Amino acid sequence: MQQVPVSLWTLVAGIVVTAISIWIGQNHTLMPVQASLQAPLVDGFFNVMLTIAIALFLVVEGTIVVFLVKFRRRRGDDTDGLPIEGNVPLEIFWTAIPTVIVLCLGIYSVDVFNQMGGFEPAGHPHSAAHVAHKSGTAIAATLSDASEATTAPTIAPTIGIGASPQTLGKPADLVVDVKGIQYAWIFNYPDSGITSGELHIPVGADVQLNLSAQDVIHSFWVPNFRLKQDALPGIPTELRFVATKPGTYPVVCAELCGGYHGSMRTQVIVHTPEEYDNWRTENQIAQQQNLNQVVAINPADLSTSEFLAPHTHEMGISAATLESMVIGH
Numbered sequence: 001m002q003q004v005p006v007s008l009w010t011l012v013a014g015i016v017v018t019a020i021s022i023w024i025g026q027n028h029t030l031m032p033v034q035a036s037l038q039a040p041l042v043d044g045f046f047n048v049m050l051t052i053a054i055a056l057f058l059v060v061e062g063t064i065v066v067f068l069v070k071f072r073r074r075r076g077d078d079t080d081g082l083p084i085e086g087n088v089p090l091e092i093f094w095t096a097i098p099t100v101i102v103l104c105l106g107i108y109s110v111d112v113f114n115q116m117g118g119f120e121p122a123g124h125p126h127s128a129a130h131v132a133h134k135s136g137t138a139i140a141a142t143l144s145d146a147s148e149a150t151t152a153p154t155i156a157p158t159i160g161i162g163a164s165p166q167t168l169g170k171p172a173d174l175v176v177d178v179k180g181i182q183y184a185w186i187f188n189y190p191d192s193g194i195t196s197g198e199l200h201i202p203v204g205a206d207v208q209l210n211l212s213a214q215d216v217i218h219s220f221w222v223p224n225f226r227l228k229q230d231a232l233p234g235i236p237t238e239l240r241f242v243a244t245k246p247g248t249y250p251v252v253c254a255e256l257c258g259g260y261h262g263s264m265r266t267q268v269i270v271h272t273p274e275e276y277d278n279w280r281t282e283n284q285i286a287q288q289q290n291l292n293q294v295v296a297i298n299p300a301d302l303s304t305s306e307f308l309a310p311h312t313h314e315m316g317i318s319a320a321t322l323e324s325m326v327i328g329h
Contacts, residue, residue: 022051022052031226035222035270038241059306066243116164117240161238172208174189175207179212183253183261183263186266189280199266200268201271201275202275203270203271209229217233248268250266255289
């Protein structure tokens with residue numbers, strides 16, 4: 001019986017490994033649903049890296065298994081192994097191949113970064129006022145007087161993900177100031193004066209987030225958008241993207257920022273254009289009504305329990321408990 005040449009076995013193994021790695025690399029379910037224009041770019045790069053990683057894993061682990069079987073010690077064989085000292089061509093080969101792979105991936109990643117707008121965050125308008133917020137309840141004072149919210153924005157140099165080559169030189173459709181605090185995200189809309197604990201945007205709009213941090217480093221991450229950008233104290237950063245699918249998606253802080261870092265979560269709600277216009281109108285009316293109520297009431301005329309009464313429900317404190325706490329104090 002004629003023995004099959006090693007070169008033929010190598011060719012067959014290479015075809016099988018290539019087919020398996022490509023299929024898994026293109027048909028895995030490791031990533032969440034794509035919801036931004038940038039997501040396919042990131043997923044394409046991820047799929048290529050996963051395909052290469054699977055191929056290398058199969059080659060290396062497969063070789064180990066074959067060698068374990070073929071070169072195992074036979075029963076009764078107590079002789080020394082073959083004195084193999086090395087193979088220079090093989091050493092060059094398995095050093096050159098990873099080098100080429102890494103260089104190609106590096107060039108590919110730079111192209112993806114450029115298409116996403118990573119080379120173009122030259123500057124953005126940055127508003128002055130941000131409202132501290134946590135779980136729907138105001139927990140701190142504003143960084144400046146509320147009246148400063150309508151002042152003209154200043155242009156500051158930034159880092160991050162800016163305009164893509166297709167939108168270079170064009171202003172964003174929607175600009176939102178995002179401030180990270182321990183442990184919440186605050187979203188301020190300079191064009192409408194709305195402040196929210198959630199990010200609301202219209203589908204298909206070119207959105208620009210001006211990121212900043214009040215205390216420590218935070219990281220704004222939307223897994224469905226495949227976008228993540230640090231929010232740095234004193235250094236403005238930018239994140240520009242286009243949402244492509246209406247829905248509600250989680251926003252996570254991806255930088256360890258303190259003891260309650262795990263609870264620093266909110267959501268981005270992608271509306272249809274009509275739904276977004278309705279949301280903006282409703283919130284403008286609601287915030288104007290709240291402002292009128294604040295102006296009409298003199299806090300000096302209220303007792304402690306009356307002053308805190310609007311917040312007791314959100315804080316989970318009953319009116320009776322609040323009254324006893326005030327009297328006891």
